[in-house]
Amino acid sequence: MTAVIPAATEPEASDSPLLLERAQAGDTEAFCELCRLHETRLLRQAASLCGNAIAAEDLAQETLIEAWKCLSRYNRRCRFFTWLCAILLNRYRNTLRERRPLPFSALADSQSGGNDPLEKFPDAQAWPDQVAEAHDRAALVRKCIQALAPKHQQVVYLRFYVDDSLDAIAAAVGCSVGTVKSRLFHALDKLRTMRAIAAQSPAPATEH
DSSP states (O other), X not given: OOOOOOXXXXXXXXXXXXXXXXXXXXXXXXXXXXXXXXXXXXXXXXXXXXXXXXXXXXXXXXXXXXXXXXXXXXXXSSOHHXXXXXXXXXXXXXXXXTTOXXXXXHHHHGGGSSOOGGGGSOOTTOOHHHHHHHHHHHXXXXXXXXXXXXXXXXXXXXXXXXXXXXXXXXXXXXXXXXXXHXXXXXXXXXXXXXXXXXXXXXOOOOOO
């Protein structure tokens, strides 16, 4: 699977305050237009979680439906896209609890071959040599993230894959900035430990 390019390198969709105001007032057309601003990026985030293009489309659709249902609770203290991604991650966790197909471990399993789900949602700024260089490292990092507690997965995901501030993450997940900092500190400490252990493990033998 191709490494996901952090959101900071992707063109930033501009949230329209007017669209948000109309959408929160119940205007479905305004909400649809707002979603179109973020559609491609949301699909890429979904694909990075699911490891499957069809499942990613379903997950993104479920996310937007849920966002519409609870749009009145969006307080604009974080970017709309960050808020969407927090919902996306929660919906994804629900699929795991319901024991649907394609668990998080499929991310690592899909590294070895088959169709890359992100190819369906291309990133024009991803260069082939950059992708190749990041391939193995991304696989290891994702495998380590999988082993984290859900609350630690959440802050790592929003901080480094969605790329938002600590204040915005706190607003998106409904906790204090201090809690976000604490979770992020412990998550990164655990990731460093897991990566160090993985680096010391012997590489699997290759067949000739």
